Amino acid sequence: MYQYDKYDQAMVDARVAEFREQAQRRLDGKLTEDQFKPLRLMNGLYLQLHAYMLRVAVPYGTLSSAQMHALADIATKYDRGYGHFTTRQNIQYNWIKLEDAADILADLAKVEMHAIQTSGNCIRNISSDHFAGASADELVDPRPYAELLRQWSSFHPEFMYLPRKFKIAVISSDTDRAAMRLHDIGINIVKNDAGEIGAAFYVGGGMGRTPMIAPLIREFVPLDQLVTYSEACLRVYNRYGRRDNKYKARIKILVHELGAEEYARQVEEEFAHLLDQGIEPPLAELERIKPYFADPAFEAGLPTQADESDPDFITWAHNNTNPHKAPGYTSAVISLKPVGGIPGDATAEQMHLMAQLAKEYSFDECRVMHTQNIVLPHVKIADLPALWRKLADAGLAAPNLDTIEDIIACPGLDYCSLANARSIPVSQQISERFAARGRTHELGQLKLKISGCINACGHHHAGHIGILGVDKKGTENYQLLLGGSEAEDVSLAKITGPGFDEPGIVDAVETVTDLYIAERQDGERFLDTYRRIGMAPFKEALYG
Amino acid sequence: MIILTGNDLKTGVVVWWDGQNWSLHVENAVDVGDEADAIAAREEAARRVNVPYAIEATQTDDGPRPAHIKDRVRALGPTVRMDLTLKPNDPGAAEQVI
């Protein structure tokens, strides 16, 4: 994985010093909260319901075991013994003191980590495919391109005060595991007809209160123009994105209002101008970055089958692994969705264990998934039983990847100052209900996503089943949505009708899954059945 | 009644105006009537509190109960982690918030 050189380290250290000084000026009263807020947000520090919250960047979701250990240590030393893995592959801590924040950033810098631009109206941490460098179906490892763009976007002088936040995802496979087209910029690293590698740019996607699927803006950007083209996309947005209304300030609104074609034309014009400005790093920089993401020393001639004598192991191994490009290896998913648990939460002890297992079984590397789970990307198939036993002992072996128990849920009203309703209790009740009735595996792949407000951090628009918490005259109310997908078959979910109270929404989820089971044809997922039969039968079952 | 709340500037913890000082417990909150803006401005300027704001509450036998669920959650802590709330030994506390 990527390692800092003296320049990267100096920049992160400088940021720590800058924030330490800014925090001190705030504590001394030389900065008002209005002035300090954008500064602390650009260092990932929010003021939430109960305390300050710190969001730490995990660039493209990749962590070494030393970094995972450091995240656990921060949970113990500065927080209350746990952290929360987020839908943008980051981690956040819920109980942070302002007076500790600079010390935490300093601890992070020691393991080449930071909280730079994890909030604020700037380019956020860049996300990627959690199976990058491991998956059998990828063209190239997308992370070197994400790292190139990470450096370009860090402290970018022109783009620190954009109209709104700006999220970029980079993938390189036909299978989309990063919700690429639901980002402000989604980049797919592709090969053109001439056999050259380049980048397809999708611009103007997003969730939030006005969900949009990003249109293709340019089919192929050569690798030696990647930064320049990105800069052109951002400059057009910075100049013309709306600033009169916070809810219309994202780039999706600009692209939608201009039309994709006109936006693309303006970007081309700016791009042509910027090509003369000498802002593109040489290809040698990309070549410098690439070896950090080279394959680890995979062994040849490994067995491709594990000892399958334990039926519980078989269930886990079949559900929680992904085919690997190297024979004899697999990517193993550690579920942070125990039945009745809090999606994405991990204790310091669990983080230490996952770090240790990454070292022992996965070439010292793990990944954060946008679904709030952890991946050990390169595990020998023959090691799976031993790995599984250790995970099971720590309550980390829920065999439920991509099932109805593998719920994405934002922190909701239990933690978040923006939320209108609690998300976590709803997810707990749904996973308990389906687990208790033994329905989970019968339902197959079923992505259920819950947001506690319209900002959609819980990706409800992209759920096969989505749930949106709203405030109905001071009480929590939940809308049900069906038919979304964040994957390569991307679609936006539609609301079924009137909302439900908390017990009602759990019943409603059961009602629509019952209908699916009754209606499904050979091999259909919930989503496929919904797409075939449409909304009407589901409405009838819910409200009829 | 109108009560005043905010977060401590240094630690971020939720605090309530008790008439003299900032308390961790909503039970200690006092009715500030039309003094809310003046107290908030004075206390924020002195950096004894961060982003204070006034809310409506009703007086109950257990003390003031904030009108909005968000402030009731703030007053208690996360309902999904009762061990981390101000009432870790009161299993019914979460229900009362809702």
Added chain:
Amino acid sequence: MADLGTQGAAVQIRFRDDDLVDHAVVSMEDFAEQSNANAVRIEPGEDARALIPHLDQIALVEVNFPVFGDGRGYSAARILREAGFAGELRAVGDVLVDQLAIMRRCGFDAFAPDTPLDAADVETALATWPYDYQAAADDAVPIWNLRHG
């Protein structure tokens, strides 16, 4: 025609040796009608590129930041420098110490903040960054260039 300009005394920080412009600073609208003006102010949302045909007659461009969170002025500044503008580029309005370093990178070489800045804080702010990741409108050598020569 109104002189919108900040007075010379309001220019707190300046990285130029030439004399302050003593002509009236006009709005973009007035500039379009008044061919002999040599100082102009850009508001957020106005197109800096409209000035490009006239850059050889302009000695001062003020870029107004009515609120510090409106970042359009950063693009305006870079666009003018990219077009070869060598005159004074002055940030005026809600200019705060924590934005000075990035403003410098975008080509600003004078600052007239509404509220004067603490001199020690200014010094600290301008000395924050040992390196720069990107090429911008200043003469900084980007890190990728340091790495590859």
